[in-house]
Amino acid sequence: MEDYRHRPRKNTPHVVKAFDTENGEFIGRVVDITADGMMLVTDDICTIGRVFQMRIILPVMVHHKTDVNVEARVIWCEPDPNPSYCKTGFHFVNLPGEDGFLLEDIMHKLNLVG
Numbered sequence: 846m847e848d849y850r851h852r853p854r855k856n857t858p859h860v861v862k863a864f865d866t867e868n869g870e871f872i873g874r875v876v877d878i879t880a881d882g883m884m885l886v887t888d889d890i891c892t893i894g895r896v897f898q899m900r901i902i903l904p905v906m907v908h909h910k911t912d913v914n915v916e917a918r919v920i921w922c923e924p925d926p927n928p929s930y931c932k933t934g935f936h937f938v939n940l941p942g943e944d945g946f947l948l949e950d951i952m953h954k955l956n957l958v959g
Contacts (some may be wrong), residue, residue, distance in 0.1 A: 866898040866914060873933065875901065880949055882917065882936040891919045891933045907951050913944050 861875035863885055873885030896918045903911050917935035925932050940948070 861904055862902045863899045864902070866900045870900060872897060874937060878948075880937075880940075880945065882920070882934065885933050885941070886925060887922075887931045887933045889930070890931050891922045893919050893922060895919045896938060897935070903951060904950075907954060910947060910949055913947050915940055915944060917949070919945065920929070 857933060861878075863872045863873055863875060864870065871888075873887035876884045876886055878884075896916060899915050899917055900919050901913050901915060903913065916938045918938050921934040923932055924930075
């Protein structure tokens with residue numbers, strides 16, 4: 846698979862979960878993240894091009910917030926070595942300025958940036 850990332854991703858040792866804000870359903874667990882996108886381990890195959898409104902639950906409080914809302918598009922999806930899961934790559938779309946800064950701050954606080 847060709848790598849289209851503009852920034853290096855960092856694996857997170859924290860349990861960070863993402864939920865669909867439209868129906869409240871669990872989407873997956875964040876495996877790695879940048880300010881541009883992230884990879885989740887999901888229970889199901891996600892359709893490439895699908896856009897999700899997500900709520901990411903933070904492992905620590907940052908700026909008095911315990912979650913951040915993002916809009917993210919599926920850019921790839923492939924089976925995980927564990928056949929019960931898939932690895933899914935997302936690109937952040939229309940990330941509001943405040944949430945973009947919050948996401949960057951979270952990445953720094955959790956040592957997810959170099």
